[in-house]
Amino acid sequence: xxxxxxxxxxxxxxxxxxxxxxxxxxxxxxxxxxxxxxxxxxxxxxxxxxxxxxxxxxxxxxxxxxxxxxxxxxxxxxxxxxxxxxxxxxxxxxxxxxxxxxxxxxxxxxxxxxxxxxxxxxxxxxxxxxxxxxxxxxxxxxxxxxxxxxxxxxxxxxxxxxxxxxxxxxxxxxxxxxxxxxxxxxxxxxxxxxxxxxxxxxxxxxxxxxxxxxxxxxxxxxxxxxxxxxxxxxxxxxxxxxxxxxxxxxxxxxxxxxxxxxxxxxxxxxxxxxxxxxxxxxxxxxxxxxxxxxxxxxxxxxxxxxxxxxxxxxx
Amino acid sequence: xxxxxxxxxxxxxxxxxxxxxxxxxxxxxxxxxxxxxxxxxxxxxxxxxxxxxxxxxxxxxxxxxxxxxxxxxxxxxxxxxxxxxxxxxxxxxxxxxxxxxxxxxxxxxxxxxxxxxxxxxxxxxxxxxxxxxxxxxxxxxxxxxxxxxxxxxxxxxxxxxxxxxxxxxxxxxxxxxxxxxxxxxxxxxxxxxxxxxxxxxxxxxxxxxxxxxxxxxxxxxxxxxxxxxxxxxxxxxxxxxxxxxxxxxxxxxxxxxxxxxxxxxxxxxxxxxxxxxxxxxxxxxxxxxxxxxxxxxxxxxxxxxxxxxxxxxxxxxxxxxxxxxxxxxxxxxxxxxxxxxxxxxxxxxxxxxxxxxxxxxxxxxxxxxxxxxxxxxxxxxxxxxxxxxxxxxxxxxxxxxxxxxxxxxxxxx
Numbered sequence: 001x002x003x004x005x006x007x008x009x010x011x012x013x014x015x016x017x018x019x020x021x022x023x024x025x026x027x028x029x030x031x032x033x034x035x036x037x038x039x040x041x042x043x044x045x046x047x048x049x050x051x052x053x054x055x056x057x058x059x060x061x062x063x064x065x066x067x068x069x070x071x072x073x074x075x076x077x078x079x080x081x082x083x084x085x086x087x088x089x090x091x092x093x094x095x096x097x098x099x100x101x102x103x104x105x106x107x108x109x110x111x112x113x114x115x116x117x118x119x120x121x122x123x124x125x126x127x128x129x130x131x132x133x134x135x136x137x138x139x140x141x142x143x144x145x146x147x148x149x150x151x152x153x154x155x156x157x158x159x160x161x162x163x164x165x166x167x168x169x170x171x172x173x174x175x176x177x178x179x180x181x182x183x184x185x186x187x188x189x190x191x192x193x194x195x196x197x198x199x200x201x202x203x204x205x206x207x208x209x210x211x212x213x214x215x216x217x218x219x220x221x222x223x224x225x226x227x228x229x230x231x232x233x234x235x236x237x238x239x240x241x242x243x244x245x246x247x248x249x250x251x252x253x254x255x256x257x258x259x260x261x262x263x264x265x266x267x268x269x270x271x272x273x274x275x276x277x278x279x280x281x282x283x284x285x286x287x288x289x290x291x292x293x294x295x296x297x298x299x300x301x302x303x304x305x306x307x308x309x310x311x312x313x314x315x
Numbered sequence: 316x317x318x319x320x321x322x323x324x325x326x327x328x329x330x331x332x333x334x335x336x337x338x339x340x341x342x343x344x345x346x347x348x349x350x351x352x353x354x355x356x357x358x359x360x361x362x363x364x365x366x367x368x369x370x371x372x373x374x375x376x377x378x379x380x381x382x383x384x385x386x387x388x389x390x391x392x393x394x395x396x397x398x399x400x401x402x403x404x405x406x407x408x409x410x411x412x413x414x415x416x417x418x419x420x421x422x423x424x425x426x427x428x429x430x431x432x433x434x435x436x437x438x439x440x441x442x443x444x445x446x447x448x449x450x451x452x453x454x455x456x457x458x459x460x461x462x463x464x465x466x467x468x469x470x471x472x473x474x475x476x477x478x479x480x481x482x483x484x485x486x487x488x489x490x491x492x493x494x495x496x497x498x499x500x501x502x503x504x505x506x507x508x509x510x511x512x513x514x515x516x517x518x519x520x521x522x523x524x525x526x527x528x529x530x531x532x533x534x535x536x537x538x539x540x541x542x543x544x545x546x547x548x549x550x551x552x553x554x555x556x557x558x559x560x561x562x563x564x565x566x567x568x569x570x571x572x573x574x575x576x577x578x579x580x581x582x583x584x585x586x587x588x589x590x591x592x593x594x595x596x597x598x599x600x601x602x603x604x605x606x607x608x609x610x611x612x613x614x615x616x617x618x619x620x621x622x623x624x625x626x627x628x629x630x631x632x633x634x635x636x637x638x639x640x641x642x643x644x645x646x647x648x649x650x651x652x653x654x655x656x657x658x659x660x661x662x663x664x665x666x667x668x669x670x671x672x673x674x675x676x677x678x679x680x681x682x683x684x685x686x687x688x689x690x691x692x693x694x695x696x697x698x699x700x701x702x703x704x705x706x707x708x709x710x711x712x713x714x715x716x717x718x719x720x721x722x723x724x725x726x727x728x
Binding site for chain 1: 382386389393411414415416498550552553686687689690693723724725726727728
């Protein structure tokens with residue numbers, strides 16, 4: 001949602017790219033108005049977002065450990081070197097994060113599309129179906145994660161016993177990662193479905209009927225008609241979910257606390273900041289995570305041509 | 316105009332000082348772990364009463380887990396929160412809080428009062444750079460629990476214990492040795508006990524250098540021998556205090572290294588096992604050398620930003636009075652830090668294993684004293700996990716990782 005706000009702000013100024021024809025007086029006046037209208041939002045953003053980000057970047061170039069306040073000093077890029085040369089912690093966590101992101105977003109896309117089509121086509125009880133589908137998304141993530149944790153703990157849980165009577169899947173790396181992905185998928189598929197449902201309603205009914213008359217099969221109608229029309233909505237949904245999934249924290253925090261090498265980069269960063277109280281290294285890691293998410297957003301928008309909300313209007 | 320301003324200033328001053336002026340008792344916030352028997356509530360009320368209106372102690376309950384307790388206090392202290400008057404610190408936190416300037420050292424005369432009659436090892440945990448920063452409040456330590464019906468004579472050394480368990484496994488009897496081997500603080504406690512019992516120390520007294528040597532090799536060998544013998548519980552890599560207790564209560568173990576709370580627990584849960592349950596001091600690593608079990612417990616400190624330090628120092632002295640220490644032991648099961656209490660018949664009745672505990676406490680060991688203890692501990696349990704793959708070859712890695720942790724270099728696992 002935050003991203004939406006930024007993109008909206010960006011829309012207003014993206015008309016005057018170099019190489020285009022000179023903008024008219026009216027466009028200029030509109031742009032000025034847009035700036036004025038955005039100003040309050042920009043001011044709030046500067047206060048609550050830009051200041052902490054700049055402060056984190058400033059901290060990331062220092063040796064600053066709350067436990068050793070006397071040895072605070074500038075260390076240049078040392079913190080970054082430390083992190084990027086840590087294969088057994090940083091790159092391990094990075095790999096786990098990417099794995100969880102890719103797998104969970106892929107499953108969510110397929111499931112979400114199926115759910116969206118069901119919601120779209122439902123003839124009766126539409127309201128109830130849509131509400132029911134959204135229930136997992138409405139439950140607080142931490143509460144849901146705790147119920148998964150209990151379910152998969154031998155002795156207290158009904159799911160742990162499915163594998164074997166003594167299995168403790170949360171104590172094994174791959175099984176734990178699978179459970180984390182399951183919890184993520186369960187939780188956020190409704191969100192994906194909701195975004196896709198909005199896209200589905202953009203597909204004109206006449207187009208589908210015309211395709212049917214031309215002899216297109218159900219699959220062809222889906223793949224050749226619906227998906228291309230929905231593409232902007234799909235890419236926006238993917239973008240939001242990828243950014244969210246990459247920053248996964250609460251599910252892992254509750255399910256495994258990052259043990260057995262199930263840490264995501266956010267969990268590892270939390271450990272540096274709140275357990276080790278190492279503000280320098282922790283801030284540097286936060287900056288790296290920020291860069292990674294910025295890169296993801298950039299790749300989606302430039303690479304796949306995902307439209308930021310509102311951008312279609314200009315085309 | 317001037318009058319209005321003066322009146323305003325007065326009103327503001329009165330507002331700020333509300334309830335803290337000489338008219339009423341000051342409120343002292345006591346941040347402490349959740350104690351469910353109600354012993355602390357009673358002590359707080361009794362001390363507030365006895366202060367004759369000087370202070371009123373208000374308990375601020377911290378989260379259950381030690382990490383959560385530390386994080387909550389650290390976050391407040393990092394923001395110079397003046398509402399932290401009395402802090403319940405785990406025995407490993409004093410150096411960290413002292414070095415960061417978050418707690419107030421005890422004045423010389425009061426420090427001397429605290430030192431009198433208090434267990435020496437607990438005083439060690441409360442001292443940093445030669446100054447007493449906190450007052451020992453309660454302590455704890457592990458004993459060896461075993462099954463009388465399976466083990467007629469308890470083992471004196473780890474070697475004997477592993478041999479006995481191996482023998483029992485050959486006979487098809489319950490034989491596991493239950494110990495905490497999960498990747499967490501409890502595993503560091505085990506390693507610290509082994510190193511100390513072999514005559515070593517993990518970190519130098521000043522907290523600057525890693526000092527693992529030949530004794531660490533013996534400690535690693537002991538873990539290796541247990542983890543690769545029939546005596547080991549296959550799930551040692553996930554075992555914390557409570558899992559080991561449950562395995563013993565389930566009748567799968569012949570030995571268990573754990574805190575005294577397992578005794579009343581077995582009494583309530585499994586009377587059959589309980590009637591054969593016996594205790595003795597923790598086994599040694601080297602024959603003839605006494606064992607040095609890692610000490611646990613809570614120290615009370617006065618927050619550096621507190622507005623009522625004098626009252627807080629007074630209150631802490633009251634909270635750890637002999638009567639309150641006995642109540643904490645009898646109601647809450649918390650072993651006291653005052654040596655005199657161990658001779659009190661009331662305490663001995665509540666604590667049938669008091670003698671073994673007292674012996675253990677008199678020669679207990681302290682975990683590495685450094686402000687970076689959290690990182691050191693994480694590196695130890697991370698490097699030595701899982702126990703089944705531990706060998707003497709890990710010493711080099713372990714040393715360099717601990718030194719990095721002390722120097723706050725690198726990442727923590």
